[in-house]
Amino acid sequence: MPHKIAQRSAPRKQQVRRDQLAWMYTQMVRIREFEESVKRTFIEHPGVIRGHSHLGDGAEASIVGALSTRHPTDFVMPSYRCHGYPIVLGTPLCNMMAEVFGRKDGLCHGFGGSMHLADPARYFPGTSGMVGQSIAHATGAALTAQVKNSGQIVYCFFGDGASKQGAFFESLNMAAVWKLPIVYVLENNQYQAYTHFRLEDANAAAGDRLSKKADAFSMPGATVDxxxxxxxxxxxxxxxxxxxxxxxxxxxxxxFYRLSAHGNLITVPPLPTQFPEHEAVAVYGNRKEFEQWKAKDPVKGFRARLLKDGALSEAAARRIESAAHAEVEEAVEFALASPLPAPEEALEYVYA
Amino acid sequence: MAKEMIYADAIAAAIVEEMQRDPNVVFYGQNMALTERDPMLQKFGKERVRVAPISETAEIGIGVGAALTGLRPIVELWMSEFMLVAFDQVINEAPRLRYMSGGQVSVPMVLKAGYGFCAGWAGQHSNCIYHTMMGIPGLKVVVPSTPADAKGLMTAAIRDDNPVVYLHPYMLTLDKGEVPDGEYVVPIGLADIKRTGSDVTIVAIGWMVKKALAAAERLAAQNISAEVIDPRALAPLDVATIVNSVKKTGKVVLVDQAPRQSSAAAVIAGEIAEHAVGSVSALRMVTALDAPIPYSEPLENYVVPNEDKIVEAVRSVMAQEAVAA
Structure with missing residues (x-):
């Protein structure tokens, strides 16, 4: 297998320093706290979040593990399920939450919302809400890096569903032909909205890993836990x-496994919305699958492992958790206190 | 000073000059820059000039991502209909990302495509689809009708910080015209009065400008003085120049190569209705018939507007009584 970049065998964990492990755990906890807070907002503050929000709980290990290899000026281009990535980049949670709440102090002044966070100053130029289309944008960022010979690379994140879009196939082909500096991270959370990936993916239907698609472009492909x-x-x-x-x-x-439903329920105002049960239970009646994966919760699993290996003490873990909790609480207070944008601001930013 | 240039060469000259001026301008598309003998490749190298596979979604989407991160891509699409397989990128990505980011990013890119190839290309390669793009806030659409405008609008499109759809009428590719020497920029959103007149205003787009000017020449021999206005950009649309002319003449003929339903002509008619209703005694739209473009020549000629149809329309509006002063 000439193009394999890694086998699925267990990596040597001693390669990662203690402070890096603690950093990784901290970021994972911050993402989880943020996502759980967004989820609670639908109940605690009904109507504050409009439209559709998509959470990354369950994706923490994928996001943080990938971005732990990032250099300071590398681009990060995720999909509309985008909360986790800027958290790792250092984007202030208060501005992120204010954006999710549609407030003036939001990252995008209330013009984007949950699906369209952007923090270009931290090399996160934005997202598309159209599944898979941002794979092409990420590939374009890699073209910029190559033409400018900047030394940057691009981390392109997208879901299993997006890997069925034409943009995926066209972009990977061009990136391979042009040898663009990009890492495509196919986050297989096992459900394309409500559809289990085995119902819609040729590789999965045949019992293969999804990274087999790399073979079609003669690029390395690997699947990892x-x-x-x-x-x-x-x-x-x-x-x-x-x-x-x-x-x-x-x-x-x-x-991995998406631990929340695809998004909050699609309801017509003024009907309230909140997160429903996961599709495994709500659609397929398969509570066993859901419980099995919940037992493999990446945040809890990593915590247990760090404690067991002596890389982190119980006290240090609790400090990280309470700091993250306080940071998110503060973000919610900030966002609730932030004013709504003035209506006439709607005509700003149409043209540069 | 000016020199005579072929329309296609005027576009190419603008691209070369802007690529010399700004190292962030890159140029790629299908079936171009194929060998080392390619003059653009020789001039600018294989990093900035590239051949792309037949993958419009990725070509345009990569352009969007490159524009977001600091380049100014020009995507050669050849025919406007080829954008249709990638319309999400054109309509729902390029013009939206700046707005959704609250003004934090911009998408400076040019989508270059020919359109309206009425030379026997039948139903899928001959159409005018600009009406699908002129109602998209954030997107600019330009349609140059002369070599000078072709150069000046390409220069402006490359320098613009927004996505610009640059549509050149295929039927004008080999036309010749005077092009000012050196740097030449035509502001996007400024109409041009191609011929002044006092009796009737003809607003024509792209290839139809040439036909309207020929019609105006014939009408002059019949003592009808026609003013011919070329909007040059359909988004943003220079309503003021059109309305000012219409208020002067009181008669309007709108010429659009696209089918009548939902045409640019219909949009312009709406603006005239709102802004000059008391001044206009007659308005006619000369558009393509509401049919796809057929293959065989007599069928194609029947569907598409021509000089005779414009002359006939002008004569009919002249027959209407003027609005009382």
């Missing part, structure tokens, strides 16, 4: 190294 941030880090590091060396793109499938 997306609940293990150290394993993700190890595999992504190889793909990132390859991109930095000018050898072109790779495709990494991080396989």
């Amino acid at each position: 997306g609940t293990d941030p150290v394993a993700v880090r190890t595999v992504i590091a190889k793909a990132a190294k390859r991109a930095r060396a000018g050898q072109g793109p790779s495709l990494v499938e991080t396989k």
Whole structure:
């Protein structure tokens, strides 16, 4: 297998320093706290969040493991399920939450909302709400890096559903032909909205890993346990190294499980909305599957492992957790206190 | 000073000059820059000039991402209909990302495509689809009708910080005209009065400007003085120049190569109705018939507007009584 960049065997965890492990755990906890807070907002503050929000709980190990290999000016281009990535980049949670709440102090002044966070100053230029289309945008950012010879690479995140879009196939083909510096992270959370991935993916239907799609573009492809941030880090590091060396793109499938439903219920105002039960239960009646994956919760799993390995003390873990909780509480207070935008601001930003 | 140039060469000259001026301008598309003998490749190298696979979604989407992060891509699409397989990127990505980011990012890119190829290309390669793009806030649409405008609008499109759809009428590709020497920029959103007149205002788009000017020449021999206005950009649309002319003449003929239903002509008619209703005694739209473009020549000629149809329309509006002063 000439193009394999990693096997699914367990990586050597001693490669990661203690402070890096603590950093990774901190980011994972911050993402989880943020997402749980967004979810609670639908109940605690009905009507504050409009439209559709998509959470990344369950994706923490994939996001943090991948971004732990990032250099400071590398681009990060996720999909509309986008809360987790800027949290790792250092975007202030108060401005993120204010955006989710549609407030003037939001990252995008209330013009984007949950699906369209953007923080270009931190190399996160924005997202598309159209499934898979941002894969092309990320590939374009890699073209910029190549033309400018800037040394940057692009981390492109998208879901299993997006890998069935034409934009995926066209972009990976072009990135391979042009040897663009990009790592494609196919986050297989097992459900395309409500559809289980085995019902819609040719590789999955045949019992193959989704990263087999890389073979079609003669680029390296690997599948990794997306609940293990150290394993993700190890595999992504190889793909990132390859991109930095000018050898072109790779495709990494991080396989995990989305722990919340696809998004909040689609209701017509003034009917309230909130997160329903996960599709495994609500659609397929398969509580067993849901419980099995919940038992593999990446945040809890990583915590237990760090404690067991002596990389983190119980006290240190609690400090990280209470700090993250306080940070998110503060973000909610900030966002609730932030004013709504003035109506006439709607005509700003149409043209540059 | 000016020199005579072929329309296609005027576009190319603008691209070359802007690529010399700004190292962030890149140029790619299908079936171009194929060998080392390619003059653009020789001039600018293989990083900035590239051949792309037949993948419009990725070509345009990569352009969007490159524009978001600091380049100014020009995507050569050849025919406007090829954008249709990638319309999400054109309509729902490029013009939306700046707005959704609250003004934090911009998408400076040019989508270059020919349109309206009435030379026997039948139903899928001959159409005018600009009406689908002129109602998209954030997107600009330009349709140059002369070599000078072709150069000046391409220069402006490349320098613009917004996505610009640059549509050149295929039927004008080999036309010749005077082009000012050196740097030449035509502001996007400024109509041009191609011929002044006092009796009737003809607003024509793209290839139809040439036909309207020929019609105006024939009408002059019949003592009808026609003013011919070329909007040059359909988004943003220079309503003021059109309305000022219409208030002067009181008679209007709108010429659009696209089918009548939902045409640019219909949009302009609406603006005239709102802004000049008391001044206009007659208005006619000369558009393509509401049919796809057929293959065989007599069928194609029947569907598409021509000089005779414009002359006939002008004569009919002249027959209407003027609005009382």
